[in-house]
Amino acid sequence: MNEQVSDQTVRLAIRTGKVTLRLILRALAAWHRNHQRKKDVNRMAKDTLHGKQSVKELVGQGQGVSSMEIGNSGIRDFKKIANKYGVDFAIVKDKDVDPPKYTVFFKARDADAITQVLKKYAAKQTKRKKAAEKERPSILQKLKKFKEKVASMPRKDKEKRKEMER
Incomplete structure (x- = not known):
């Protein structure tokens, strides 16, 4: 009787071990499929990248690259406008x-979109230069002038007299 029980116990352990191994293999296969799917999605997303990129990524798209120099004053403005277009x-x-x-x-x-970007960028830069050239008086200087005016104004001194009444 003991032998029979121990045999059944060993068989049960073997069956559950096989099932567990099968489940692990199935789970690994499912993970591998999911991982491959994610890789494919990421690869497709990289191919459709827009906006700021590295030069290597830009050249890697194989559509030809043009270049131009811009000043260092408004790179942030250029990025905003280029992303907009x-x-x-x-x-x-x-x-x-x-x-x-x-x-x-x-x-x-x-090229057509970049000409529009450059037009907007140039307009924004000229607007910024005009605003910088326009001289605005300093608020501290205005305040100083008003202080001087107030100091130069005559003050009325109040006379206090006490008279004794009988």
Whole structure:
């Protein structure tokens, strides 16, 4: 009787072991399929990247690349406008020059969009320069002038007299 019970116990352990191994193999296969699916989705997403990219990614898309230099004053404005128009671009900083120069690389097929971006960018830069050229008087200087005026005004001294009445 003991032998029979021990045999059944051993068989049960073997069956559950096989089932567990099968389940682990199935789970690994499902994970592998899911991982491959995610890789494919990420690969497709990389192919459809828009906006700021590295030069390597831009050239890797195989659609031809053009470049131009821009000043260092309004790179943030350029990024905003280029992202608004959906232009793929890469910005490279040239550190060898004393005021650093920035070169913008963009896809050749985006030439029409980049001309619009450059028009908007130039308009924004000229507007900013005009605002900087316009001389506004300092508030501290105005305050100083008003202080001087107040100090130069005559003050009325109040006379206090006490008279004794009987």
